[in-house]
Amino acid sequence: MNPHVVRPLGFSVPDTTSCGSTLRTRRVSVSYELCGRFKAIFSEKSGTRFSTETRVHLGDVAEVVWAVMASSGTGSDGVENSLEGEFGGRDVTAKRYKCEECSKQFSQLGNLKTHMQTHTGEKPYMCEECSKQFTRLNHLKRHMRTHTGEKPYRCEECSKQFSLLHHLKTHMRTHTGEKPYWCEECSKQFSQLGDLRKHMRTHTGEKPYRCEECNKQFTRLGNLKTHMRTHTGIKPHKCEECSRQFSHLNHLKTHMRTHTGEKPYKCEECSKQFNRLGELKIHMRTHTGEKPYKCEKCSKQFTTTGTLKQHMRTHTGEKQFRCEECGKQFSLLHHLKKHMHTHTGEKPYRCEECSKQFSQLSSLKTHMRTHTGEKPYRCEECCRQFSQLSSLKTHMRTHKGHRS
DSSP: OOTTEEOGGGSOEEOOTTTOEEEEESSSOOEEEEOHHHHHHHHHHHOOOOOSEEEEOHHHHHHHHHHHHHHTTOOHHHHHHHHHHHTTTOOTTSOOEEOTTTOOEESSHHHHHHHHHHHHOOOOEEOTTTOOEESSHHHHHHHHHHHHOOOOEEOTTTOOEESSHHHHHHHHHHHHOOOOEEOTTTOOEESSHHHHHHHHHHHHOOOOEEOTTTOOEESSHHHHHHHHHHHHOOOOEEOTTTOOEESSHHHHHHHHHHHHOOOOEEOTTTOOEESSHHHHHHHHHHHHOOOOEEOTTTOOEESSHHHHHHHHHHHHOOOOEEOTTTOOEESSHHHHHHHHHHHHOOOOEEOTTTOOEESSHHHHHHHHHHHHOOOOEEOTTTOOEESSHHHHHHHHHHHHHHHO
16 A cells, blocks of 8 residues: 555545644544645645635545545545445435536535526625626636736746636647647637637628627627727727827728838739738739629629729719819719819829829820820721820711711
């Protein structure tokens, strides 16, 4: 027999002549002297810290004795025989306490009483700082760390500290690379169970978070909170360069590139760079020829939803952009902006060859052909070429008159 193990009451507990602490069960009038090793095992198994004297249920004692005997080389049969001999054949680890509400069973009466609070809604433990209430004392103790700032759990790899042990365990996976949660649909792996649950909604289509203003639904609570800013108008993210504010953090990050000039997204076909991933994706369609947006009226296709919406106005006749100077209306915003130059006299487009200025970019491009000699418009009848489309149209009349 292990020299550090004695057998009072017919089952094994460690010899404790060096520590002198005691442990008493509630239903058996017997004291057990425990050494530090037994305390450590009991603390690990039950989550209880020893004071000078700690009372526990008989089921706890049986569980810890089992662990101690197993660690000292005593087989499971020896444990069962010892417990059976001591407690008259009763199974001290049996779940004898049953909840009458949901039929769940417990080995300890205290656990049943705690469980009943989930049905009654009773929360007897209240935080004196913020009045939040809890069903369990240990939940209150953990909550108190949010007020005290206590973070007793420290990562030995990077020294980051945590208020909860399970937060440390989850954090450790960033060092180990462990991803124990696995999606059965697509085999993707996750380091946190919560991330797996969120991911599963991409397969199930579940959107449990609903906006009470417009009934739009979301897969994540964070997405709902961000969406709510479209109703409240809250823009918590501010640019320190120009003071512009944004409702989304990623919108601010994208905006910052207009100040830094950063363009992290590069086209592998032509090396053109973009500051937004979405712009790169749209640009790629100029190489692939993809036009995923189709007009239901005339079947014409477009590369972006924006150009489709603009096109739809040719069918509806909608002209939502109105000049405040003369009342003229336009279907496209950039048409209104070009028109405004006729009122302001602004000519922002300048020819680098002769310094002539123009109010419209298209006018500058047409003018540049007088310098380059380019004549892109060709008559199909006589092959004569012109620098301007209007000149070609005028020329075509000479053929029509000739035919008549």
